[in-house]
Amino acid sequence: MSIAEHEIENREGIPDKEHCAYSLVFDNVNKHFHAKQTTRDKGNVMKNMVQAYAALDRVPSLDLDNHQLSSTKFEESHAPISYQMKMKSDYIQLVRETLIEHIPFFKCIQLERNIEHVYEDQSAERSNLIPLGVLDKDETKIADMVDIMENYHKYVLGSREEDPITIPLFVEGLSVERSYDAQNARINADNAW
Incomplete structure (x- = not known):
């Protein structure tokens, strides 16, 4: 039995919404304040903040493994031939x-949509989005980025005694680098700044 046939047969076995996880998304929000009169002490100011929301997953993902793909067997990571053929026919459609x-020229042709997907x-x-507010932090500063990561970590399920659930954090590429820098700085620090 192929993966596609197995998924379509088990459509009734899809867990309820309470078994769905969520993802965190944040981005920087900048506000430029213009000074009415610029002097040596007063000038234009750029206010940097961070805005975030949680996006509830529409498809259950808590049953999936968090291990690296390289540790899985080749047969598990590649789809069977029948599934590949089904994907090819879906692409053709x-x-x-x-x-x-x-x-x-092709407008007169009528086609029925016959692509079945288990999570259609x-x-x-x-999408169910939950706003998490705006933090008055500048993500370009590592100390502020550590505070941002600590603030978002309180939304991760689990306690210190157990492993927390892995929650994806979606940000732009530059913010990803800054979050890595903040994690590395926190790992190597003697204290919390």
């Missing part, structure tokens, strides 16, 4: 739909 939609209903739902 998507190309057909795109051609019919954008090329006037969940993916069609509206």
Whole structure:
């Protein structure tokens, strides 16, 4: 039995919403304040802040392993041939739909959408976003980035006695580097600044 057949057969076995995890997303928010009169002591000011929200997963992911892909067997990490063929037919269907939609010559052709996906209903739902507020921190400063990471860590489930659940943190590329720098600085620090 292929992965696709197994997924479609087990559609009823999809866990409820309470078994879904969430992801954290943050980005910097900047506000430029113009001074009415610029002097030696007063000038234009850039206020840097960070805004975040939690996005509830529409598809349950708590049952997935957190280990690296390199530690899995080759057979587990690659789809069977039947699943690859199903994906190929799905891609062909998507190309057909795109051609019919954008090329006037093909507008007369009517196609039925026959791509089945195990999480199609969940993916069609509206995203549930929970605002986490704005922090008055500048992510370009490592000390502030440590505070930002500590603030978001309180939203991670688990206690110090048990391993916390891995929660993805989605940010832009530069913020990822800053978060790595903040983690590394915290690991090597003698105290909390």
